[in-house]
Amino acid sequence: MIEVEHLTKRYGPTTAVRDLSFTVRPGHVTGFLGPNGAGKTTTLRMLLGLVAPSGGTATVDGHSFRHHPRGLRHVGALLDAHDVHGGRSARAHLRALARSNRIPAGRVDEVLAEVGLTGTAARRRVGTYSLGMRQRLGIAGALLGEPPVLLFDEPLNGLDPEGVLWVRELFRRLAGEGRTVFVSSHLMSEMEHTADQLVVIGRGELIAAESLTEFAARGTAPTVTVRTPDAGALTMVLTAAGAEVSTYDEETLRVSGVSAGRVGELAFEHRFLLRELTTQAASLERAFMELTADSVEYLAGADAGEARGAGAELREVRR
Numbered sequence: 001m002i003e004v005e006h007l008t009k010r011y012g013p014t015t016a017v018r019d020l021s022f023t024v025r026p027g028h029v030t031g032f033l034g035p036n037g038a039g040k041t042t043t044l045r046m047l048l049g050l051v052a053p054s055g056g057t058a059t060v061d062g063h064s065f066r067h068h069p070r071g072l073r074h075v076g077a078l079l080d081a082h083d084v085h086g087g088r089s090a091r092a093h094l095r096a097l098a099r100s101n102r103i104p105a106g107r108v109d110e111v112l113a114e115v116g117l118t119g120t121a122a123r124r125r126v127g128t129y130s131l132g133m134r135q136r137l138g139i140a141g142a143l144l145g146e147p148p149v150l151l152f153d154e155p156l157n158g159l160d161p162e163g164v165l166w167v168r169e170l171f172r173r174l175a176g177e178g179r180t181v182f183v184s185s186h187l188m189s190e191m192e193h194t195a196d197q198l199v200v201i202g203r204g205e206l207i208a209a210e211s212l213t214e215f216a217a218r219g220t221a222p223t224v225t226v227r228t229p230d231a232g233a234l235t236m237v238l239t240a241a242g243a244e245v246s247t248y249d250e251e252t253l254r255v256s257g258v259s260a261g262r263v264g265e266l267a268f269e270h271r272f273l274l275r276e277l278t279t280q281a282a283s284l285e286r287a288f289m290e291l292t293a294d295s296v297e298y299l300a301g302a303d304a305g306e307a308r309g310a311g312a313e314l315r316e317v318r319r
């Protein structure tokens with residue numbers, strides 16, 4: 001179990017992490033989400049004892065990583081895929097890691113096969129690797145000691161679609177084996193098919209720590225799209241039934257506040273012809289943007305107003 005309690009990190013006038021507390025449990029893939037600069041990397045570095053906190057604690061199974069004698073056999077991590085000597089081969093790099101962590105050398109070929117760096121790829125200098133290949137090597141390094149706890153900082157960066165699918169399956173399998181898998185990303189679209197638990201931060205502070213399902217429920221309610229030649233008359237019926245209706249085009253309505261089933265029943269009762277009746281689930285991406293809108297440091301032009309506006313809307317709803 002990863003426990004972060006009142007964790008704070010200041011760099012001069014910048015507070016990268018502020019009074020952050022959360023728990024990450026074994027048996028789950030937990031996504032660590034936040035916009036750029038939210039403090040994810042700083043938190044992971046504190047967990048690994050690479051950066052000293054200004055306050056609070058970050059522990060794995062009750063110990064700080066620095067004081068854990070089993071090193072890579074206890075916590076495996078991929079922080080920065082570029083953090084590997086470019087002149088070495090993948091195999092030489094992993095052999096050195098294995099030696100210094102007293103891990104049997106036989107594990108090196110096992111993890112290379114696991115991440116798909118076999119044959120000539122394993123013998124090539126890491127300096128010639130693409131970002132995706134470096135990510136695979138970083139993941140191999142994290143898996144080397146078969147640790148019960150795994151930390152990954154933006155592991156999907158640079159991976160091709162096949163690589164993304166492979167990583168997702170790998171993480172699920174590792175969690176299924178009872179390990180703790182903690183994965184950072186600044187993109188909800190990456191996490192929504194990867195994680196089942198979420199820790200969301202913005203400007204170094206905790207915004208949410210809950211399951212993906214709970215997080216989804218915070219977002220915009222699902223909407224129903226209805227296509228009918230009787231759009232005007234159906235709008236009146238739906239509004240009378242308590243729905244909110246907006247017109248998309250002369251045949252298409254967007255309906256919220258009632259289910260697709262109820263729209264179907266009302267249309268049947270009033271003998272309206274329906275050409276389409278579909279539900280759009282709440283978008284997790286939208287919920288994430290709304291929730292973090294006020295903590296986004298780097299916004300481009302027009303998006304800034306829109307995202308902040310969305311944040312304000314959500315606060316209205318919560319009140």
Ligand SMILES: Nc1ncnc2c1ncn2[C@@H]1O[C@H](COP(=O)(O)OP(=O)(O)OP(=O)(O)O)[C@@H](O)[C@H]1O
Nearest residue numbers: 011014016034035036037038039040041042043186
């Ligand atoms: N060594 C440092 N010295 C000064 N400021 C730092 C240092 N490391 C991080 N910061 C600042 O702390 C804040 C959090 O940075 P961090 O890299 O932890 O965020 P992040 O969530 O990982 O972002 P990204 O998704 O962009 O990698 C940023 O404002 C960053 O500029």
